[in-house]
Amino acid sequence: MKSFQIAASILSADMASLADQVRQAEAAGVDRFHVDVMDGHFVASLGFSPEVVRVVRRTTQLPIDVHLMVTDGNQFTKSFASAGASRLIVHAEADWHLHRTIDSVRLTGCDVGVAINPATSPMVIDEVLPLLDVVLIMTVNPGFGGQKFLPETLPKLERLRQRIEREELSCQLMVDGGINANTAANAINSGANLLVAGSAIYATGKGIAESVRDLH
Numbered sequence: 001m002k003s004f005q006i007a008a009s010i011l012s013a014d015m016a017s018l019a020d021q022v023r024q025a026e027a028a029g030v031d032r033f034h035v036d037v038m039d040g041h042f043v044a045s046l047g048f049s050p051e052v053v054r055v056v057r058r059t060t061q062l063p064i065d066v067h068l069m070v071t072d073g074n075q076f077t078k079s080f081a082s083a084g085a086s087r088l089i090v091h092a093e094a095d096w097h098l099h100r101t102i103d104s105v106r107l108t109g110c111d112v113g114v115a116i117n118p119a120t121s122p123m124v125i126d127e128v129l130p131l132l133d134v135v136l137i138m139t140v141n142p143g144f145g146g147q148k149f150l151p152e153t154l155p156k157l158e159r160l161r162q163r164i165e166r167e168e169l170s171c172q173l174m175v176d177g178g179i180n181a182n183t184a185a186n187a188i189n190s191g192a193n194l195l196v197a198g199s200a201i202y203a204t205g206k207g208i209a210e211s212v213r214d215l216h
């Protein structure tokens, strides 16, 4: 049995045929979908709305992770939960009251995750780790697809993996940014068990099926 999951990030998908791109990725064997929400403030880009999550939800039964790269994640939890998100991931850097936000995500019925940027120490989530379903270690600075994987983020994965094992926590360790057939192995060897891939699935020029096969 493989020890990792693959999430397809629709940021690099062709929006003109989003439903078809979701179906193709599911048929190719991805385990879940990843939808980026960007507010032009916490990160420089804009996108995606709950309406996009609704389209993905209507198209697949696979879990959908919504990554809230926004200044106030708490204000959007209900709208993305009712659009069909399975899991909401907020940024530790963007939240002064992370514990309260984790509680509000739980109240929506969604699973909960916290993301940290490359410059952020995992110490910021020490106190809440046992409350989480997933930790997202950004392996690029967030906001854009197609960036280069930052190997200096790997020691954070190792450190978190050790604690998760030691305390027998059920939390997944997710990596996002620059994940492809070359960088995935390093991330997995350092402790990641959920790989988010956007351009390595939707923008290789080889087609979705072959790209997912390469990742596996």
Ligand SMILES: O=C(CO)[C@H](O)[C@H](O)COP(=O)(O)O
Pocket: 009, 010, 011, 012, 034, 036, 067, 140, 141, 142, 143, 144, 145, 146, 147, 176, 177, 178, 179, 196, 197, 198, 199, 200
């Ligand atoms: O959060 C993100 C960028 O901030 C993304 O999920 C993005 O889609 C990753 O893209 P790629 O796999 O092309 O690096």
